Amino acid sequence: MMIKGEGQASKARGRPRLFDRTAALDRAMRVFWDRGYEGATFDELIAVMGLSPSSFYNAFGSKEALYREAVGAYLTGPGGFFPKALAGGGPAKDAFARLMMATAAAYTEEVGPAGCMISLAGLHDAPDRADFRDFMREVRGRSRTLMIERLDEGVRNGDLPEGADVAQIAEFFETVFRGLAVRARDGADRETLEKIGVMALDAWPGVRA
CATH class of the missing domain: 1.10.357.10 (Tetracycline Repressor, domain 2)
Structure with a gap:
């Protein structure tokens, strides 16, 4: 027998966390700022952004596309x-x-x-x-x-x-x-x-x- 609320709690726990694109882009921008384009590795970027490789490519397309977007974030931010x-x-x-x-x-x-x-x-x-x-x-x-x-x-x-x-x-x-x-x-x-x-x-x- 299922305990009341158990199904809802399991479903909530299994739900993926919402992706904060702005926050992830800001973190990537600061890595690029510190390391430069070549110095910032793909593994380092997805780690700091909290993304899997597939999620990264779905959201940003490529490392260079991310960098170009990060440049825009820098120009309008810091x-x-x-x-x-x-x-x-x-x-x-x-x-x-x-x-x-x-x-x-x-x-x-x-x-x-x-x-x-x-x-x-x-x-x-x-x-x-x-x-x-x-x-x-x-x-x-x-x-x-x-x-x-x-x-x-x-x-x-x-x-x-x-x-x-x-x-x-x-x-x-x-x-x-x-x-x-x-x-x-x-x-x-x-x-x-x-x-x-x-x-x-x-x-x-x-x-x-």
């Missing part, structure tokens, strides 16, 4: 500070000063790996992975585009001299930000990165503060 800092009010130089401080903070946060997930990704892959390198080059180019747009706004508002080479200014700061990512990964603290940022702002065109 990396979202970049457009937010530039979008604030005030002169263009103030926006870049905010961006420098936000970068120093984000690259040294204890809640995630040091540095930036995007800065060095896809630079050391095999020749047959040109599409992956192109993808990461395009992603890195987005930050430069955002800076150029903010600098153009500065020229229109009189924050920068008429005829300022905004593309070259953006290239300079892009190089600084990539260097900050490397320094953070090598162990530089927030204060060190902030000081570098202040020095970089001394190169601002026009009258220096």
Whole structure:
């Protein structure tokens, strides 16, 4: 004879747990951030995501597809500070000063790996992975585009001299930000990165503060 409730309890215990895709993607993103694409093994990824191989392929398709999605998660999550800092009010130089401080903070946060997930990704892959390198080059180019747009706004508002080479200014700061990512990964603290940022702002065109 079945005890009342026994059938329902057995059925509940046998039910698969719901898959939290967002949480699994976040965990995978942090592994990629820490290890890089090649350094993150398939076994490590499915373990941290709590998925079987078949569930992984059903949900994400492939390791590269997962990585591309993880890049998007980084840009809207931990990396979202970049457009937010530039979008604030005030002169263009103030926006870049905010961006420098936000970068120093984000690259040294204890809640995630040091540095930036995007800065060095896809630079050391095999020749047959040109599409992956192109993808990461395009992603890195987005930050430069955002800076150029903010600098153009500065020229229109009189924050920068008429005829300022905004593309070259953006290239300079892009190089600084990539260097900050490397320094953070090598162990530089927030204060060190902030000081570098202040020095970089001394190169601002026009009258220096």
